[in-house]
Amino acid sequence: MPGLAxxxxxxxxxxxxxxxxxxxxxxxxxxxxISLSAGEPDFPTPDHVIDAAFEAARNGxxxxxxxxxxxxxxxxxxxxxxxxxxxxxxxxEILIGNGAKxxxxxxxxxxxxxxxxxxxxxxxxxxYADGARICGANIVTVVCPAENEFxxxxxxLSAAITPRTKWLILNFPNNPTGACCPEEDLRAIAxxxxxxxxxxxxxxxxxxxxxxxxxxxxxxxxxEPRLKERVLTxxxxxxxxAMTGWRVGYCGGPRNLISAMNNMQGQTTSGINxxxxxxxxxxxxxxxxxxxxxxxxxxxxxxxxxERLNGIPGMTCHxxxxxxxxxASVAGCLGRTSRAGHHIKTDTDFVTALLEExxxxxxxxxxxxxxxxxxxxxxTSLEVLAEGCExxxxxxxxxx
Ligand code: PMP
Numbered sequence: 001m002p003g004l005a006x007x008x009x010x011x012x013x014x015x016x017x018x019x020x021x022x023x024x025x026x027x028x029x030x031x032x033x034i035s036l037s038a039g040e041p042d043f044p045t046p047d048h049v050i051d052a053a054f055e056a057a058r059n060g061x062x063x064x065x066x067x068x069x070x071x072x073x074x075x076x077x078x079x080x081x082x083x084x085x086x087x088x089x090x091x092x093e094i095l096i097g098n099g100a101k102x103x104x105x106x107x108x109x110x111x112x113x114x115x116x117x118x119x120x121x122x123x124x125x126x127x128y129a130d131g132a133r134i135c136g137a138n139i140v141t142v143v144c145p146a147e148n149e150f151x152x153x154x155x156x157l158s159a160a161i162t163p164r165t166k167w168l169i170l171n172f173p174n175n176p177t178g179a180c181c182p183e184e185d186l187r188a189i190a191x192x193x194x195x196x197x198x199x200x201x202x203x204x205x206x207x208x209x210x211x212x213x214x215x216x217x218x219x220x221x222x223x224e225p226r227l228k229e230r231v232l233t234x235x236x237x238x239x240x241x242a243m244t245g246w247r248v249g250y251c252g253g254p255r256n257l258i259s260a261m262n263n264m265q266g267q268t269t270s271g272i273n274x275x276x277x278x279x280x281x282x283x284x285x286x287x288x289x290x291x292x293x294x295x296x297x298x299x300x301x302x303x304x305x306x307e308r309l310n311g312i313p314g315m316t317c318h319x320x321x322x323x324x325x326x327x328a329s330v331a332g333c334l335g336r337t338s339r340a341g342h343h344i345k346t347d348t349d350f351v352t353a354l355l356e357e358x359x360x361x362x363x364x365x366x367x368x369x370x371x372x373x374x375x376x377x378x379x380t381s382l383e384v385l386a387e388g389c390e391x392x393x394x395x396x397x398x399x400x
Contacts, residue, residue: 007134014126015367016375019351023361034388036376037361039175039325041242043294049241049282056278065271068262069096069250073277076284077250080235084208085222087233089252095261096272096280100206100236100249102265105131107202107232107251108167110260112137116166121152123327123368125175125204137166141369146329149318150179154188161192167200168193170220173207173322176368176375178302180215180321183223190224200257201231206249207323209240209291212299215321221252229254239323240291241283246276298324301378301385308389309376312396324379327365330372336399344399347372358391 013021019037027033068074074094081087081094097103104127112118114136120128122141129139142160144150157168170189172181181189193201201220208217221231236249251258302319305326309317314332330350337343342353347364351374354360365373378385 007136011130011134014130016126016363019355019361019363022355026355026359031359033355034358034360034384034391036378036380036385036388037363038379039239039377040244040379041239041294041324042380043242045242045246045279046283046286046290048286049243049279052282053275053279056275061274061278063274065274065277067266067269067271068258069094069272070274070277073248073250073281073284076281077252080284081233081252085219085233087219087221087228087252090255093255093258094250094252095258095265096277097249097251097265098247098269098272099238100204100234100251101127102269103234103236103249103251103261104128104202104204106261106264107200107234107253107257108132108135108137110257110264111200112166115164117162117164118167118169119157119160119165119199120169120369121157121171121174123150123174123176123365123370123373124169125171126367128169128171129369132167138164140165143370144174144177144179145370146318146327146373150174150177150320150327151185152181152189154185154192157189158192161196161199163198165196165199167202169202169204171204171206173211173217173320175207175323176325176363176365176373177327178320178323178325180211180217183218186218186220186223190220190227193220193227193230194224197230199230201227203231203233205233205235206239208235210295210298210324211322212295212302213321217322232257237280237283242294243276243279243283246273246279248272248276248280250280298378301380301382302326304382305376305378305385305389308386309392312393314396314399315392324377326376326378327368327373328376330374333396333399334372338395339398347374350374354392354395358395360388360391360395 112135118132221228232253317328
């Protein structure tokens with residue numbers, strides 16, 4: 001049989017997608033699954049956003065777009081960065097992609113050579129490491145421990161930088177922990193990066209609007225303008241505006257990097273869906289007040305889940321200030337046996353047995369690089385969360 005490329009060795013379907021697929025298969029068999037594994041808002045895309053896509057289609061926006069994004073969406077992104085982040089990018093310093101995911105992949109493909117190092121504060125979203133590995137780069141993890149609220153300790157970052165470091169990746173609010181980066185941490189990180197001019201910085205701000213307890217969001221190029229020429233500020237409409245299926249992400253960054261990324265993008269796609277770009281303009285330029293209402297609702301769900309999980313002996317859970325995930329330790333459950341006889345040695349055993357026995361889908365922390373934890377997404381209704389927490393409790397209480 002003809003062979004496959006070596007670059008895919010060790011690259012598997014992401015654990016959260018695998019868990020979602022497994023849960024869907026069980027659902028198709030007629031089981032009532034409680035799905036707490038998917039990283040997407042349960043809210044609908046707002047009506048005015050959907051209307052904009054219809055209108056664009058009727059007005060003939062159905063031809064190939066410019067590969068770097070429509071001028072109108074790039075201008076809306078330019079306004080967004082200025083309004084919300086005090087960042088001023090020229091239009092040729094902005095790129096639109098098929099989701100933040102493609103933006104990040106473009107950046108890696110455009111810059112990484114085999115043997116380069118990418119510093120990844122861990123636990124982290126799965127795709128950073130796999131994207132870097134596809135490019136032949138090595139991952140250098142910097143653990144952000146639960147005892148430090150999953151924050152990135154500046155000293156630990158400093159110790160990880162070598163002459164081969166090409167990128168530092170920042171993602172706060174964080175997937176999978178929900179951790180945020182307080183201003184004092186961000187300033188200390190910025191100081192370290194000022195001393196390391198050979199390193200690019202990618203900040204993935206996709207959870208910017210999902211922030212709680214009156215915390216405020218800041219991004220690194222905003223607080224340290226001297227770094228702006230090395231920072232790629234990545235964002236998208238998926239999480240903030242409940243638009244995961246529309247596939248629109250964007251970034252601002254230095255002109256030479258954006259140009260290289262655009263070159264990369266031009267070889268893999270002829271631009272981004274025109275109707276989705278029209279919809280993204282409506283999202284970015286339209287009313288923003290409902291984002292606060294949604295954040296309030298997420299906060300209520302977070303509090304509910306945290307309280308329930310911390311009431312289960314064997315589980316502990318810190319209170320994150322952002323995103324829509326909690327990262328609960330299952331250390332107290334390891335070495336025990338479930339009612340159906342599964343021996344729980346790892347967090348992967350835990351989530352597998354939980355799905356099989358209680359039909360609750362979560363994701364193992366091992367997939368994000370820090371065990372033994374489980375990631376629970378609370379981007380779902382309080383009723384579903386109540387049922388999910390009850391089943392988790394039954395599962396844990398039955399461990400012997
Ligand atoms: N970054 C992070 C941290 C994410 O969690 C996700 C979605 N799971 C993405 C990027 C991808 O976003 P998009 O839908 O814009 O590709």
